[in-house]
Amino acid sequence: MTAEGEDKNADGKPLRPAKRLGAKGANFALAPVVNATIGRRLEAHYRALTDEPLPDRFMVLLAELRAKEVKK
């Protein structure tokens, strides 16, 4: 990873008005209510996906991999 040391001041808190975004940053800030709406829809979108049952093949794969380990 290359991120180390490149942005020591970054604090990982939610976006505030884009003060420290520098040349690459978007030089604007969305209204909090707009951000909140987008955040809410994104979360709803994700929740619908994470609530889906997982395909069986993932567990089948893990079972196969473990069976191979046991045989070794």
Place this chain on the structure above:
Amino acid sequence: MTSRTQTRTTAPPTDLFREGMVKEMPNLRAFAISLCGNVTQADDLVQETLLKAWSNAQSFETGSNLRAWMFTILRNTYFSIYRRKGREVQDSDGIYANRIATAAPQESAVEMQEFRVALAKLSEEHREALLLVGASGFSYEEAAEVSGVAVGTVKSRVNRARAKLAVLLGITGPEDIGSGQISDAVVKRFDGSGLA
């Protein structure tokens, strides 16, 4: 694919490691589907990630962030192998929208479909950053590690992604909240429904 290690000199993955992988599956799959916009491809991607994670389990430091480690494998696999052409999701209209039920009662199905189409229109880098930070629960620092870029770059991408979505969804200010481009009837039904 080709990166499986055939010989192992250390202990096989522990049950704890395996359980950790299983626990991350729903989040990982949601990320994969949202990133590539195609359920079949996303499931292949998750399968490939599980295989790689298992095969390289000895390189995972116990106690470090398994979620970040697995997401890194998945996104690297996606960006090096699966991504073929264009910067937008290939089939952003039919996609998973019709396969995935809307599980959030306060969001209309129309809004969710609209959101997925808009999400698919973002550049992959912007979409990735937004998903990691806004949905998968990573801090900006963790997202930067996963994507292999500077923290400031992640912040910038998230900010731009949100701004683009706001435009695509027609959300420009308080008066538009809850409407987007959907019909008046839907607006009325969902108007004033506790928007934070």
